[in-house]
Amino acid sequence: MKSISKTTLEFLSKLRRNNNREWFNEHKTEFQHQQAKIKSFFSALGEKLNSHDEIEKLKVFRIYRDVRFSKDKTPYKTHFGGHFVRATKRLRGGYYLQISSGESFLAGGFWAPNKEDLLRIRKEFEIDATEIREIMNDTTFVSHFGVLEGVSLKTAPRGFNKEHPDLDLIKMKQFIITHKFTDAEVLSDDFLEKVNESFKAMRPFLNYMSEILTTDLNGVSTID
Numbered sequence: 001m002k003s004i005s006k007t008t009l010e011f012l013s014k015l016r017r018n019n020n021r022e023w024f025n026e027h028k029t030e031f032q033h034q035q036a037k038i039k040s041f042f043s044a045l046g047e048k049l050n051s052h053d054e055i056e057k058l059k060v061f062r063i064y065r066d067v068r069f070s071k072d073k074t075p076y077k078t079h080f081g082g083h084f085v086r087a088t089k090r091l092r093g094g095y096y097l098q099i100s101s102g103e104s105f106l107a108g109g110f111w112a113p114n115k116e117d118l119l120r121i122r123k124e125f126e127i128d129a130t131e132i133r134e135i136m137n138d139t140t141f142v143s144h145f146g147v148l149e150g151v152s153l154k155t156a157p158r159g160f161n162k163e164h165p166d167l168d169l170i171k172m173k174q175f176i177i178t179h180k181f182t183d184a185e186v187l188s189d190d191f192l193e194k195v196n197e198s199f200k201a202m203r204p205f206l207n208y209m210s211e212i213l214t215t216d217l218n219g220v221s222t223i224d
Contacts, residue, residue: 001040002192004099008034009183012078013101019074031063035080038099041192042082048196049084049095053203056087079103089223092210095199104186106195108202109150109176110209117213122157122170124212129166135204141177144201150174175209177202 011034015024024031039060046058061081067073079100086094096107113121125132135141136148152171156162160170179198185191214223 001037002044003189004041004186004191005034005037006187008037008080008099009101009186012080012099015076016078016101019076019078021075024076035060035063038080038082042097045082045097045192045195046084048192049199052200054087054091056085059083059085086206086210090210090214091206092213093202093206095202097195099186102183104181104183105178106181106198107176107178108199108206109174111174111176113173113175118173121175121209121212122160123217125166125169126160126164127217129169131208132169133166135208138204140201141205144179144198145177148172149176149178177205 011027011030014027015031018024042058042060046055049055059082061077061083063077063080065072065075065077067075079098081096081098084095086092093109098105098107110117110121151173152168153173155171156164156167157170160167164170181191181194185194188194215221
């Protein structure tokens with residue numbers, strides 16, 4: 001399946017209004033039907049991605065929410081989400097697409113880098129942030145994603161100069177790029193191509209970050 005059905009968004013909209021087990025169980029067959037269509041769409045998208053990147057696996061997330069530590073006890077997500085993991089230790093980062101009535105978007109980058117990776121990224125920016133800024137200021141990047149997003153510290157991380165000219169980048173704890181879609185765009189015949197084009201536009205950013213995270217500060221590979 002190479003397009004998103006209007007009935008998929010309608011189901012998610014109804015689920016948002018009736019987010020309880022009784023309603024869901026009554027409409028379980030409809031959910032399974034919509035889930036199957038979404039999985040087919042994600043598979044088609046995976047084929048597109050593999051034409052210009054190396055994808056190791058696709059994970060379509062479960063509809064059931066983990067409410068153990070959440071104040072929101074509604075049992076179901078009101079979206080379908082899929083994550084494409086890049087292959088091999090050499091290619092870092094991944095691609096994410098979320099389909100939801102009125103709230104669809106794609107994203108990519110580094111949501112929660114571990115301590116070692118975060119320090120390596122910051123050290124690179126401390127030495128020279130020219131290349132990342134060229135990527136961020138590129139017209140294709142800006143047209144698809146706008147700006148680099150993510151949570152930042154309020155001040156310089158320990159061991160870094162508070163007056164560094166690239167402190168805005170060094171303070172970042174996440175490195176995320178996103179693109180939102182209207183329902184009309186999601187339901188359009190060329191939505192698959194639009195998503196794939198945005199994922200293509202991520203490549204310079206993902207490849208640059210991958211190079212940082214697979215080399216030391218001298219540019220020597222750290223992977224076997």
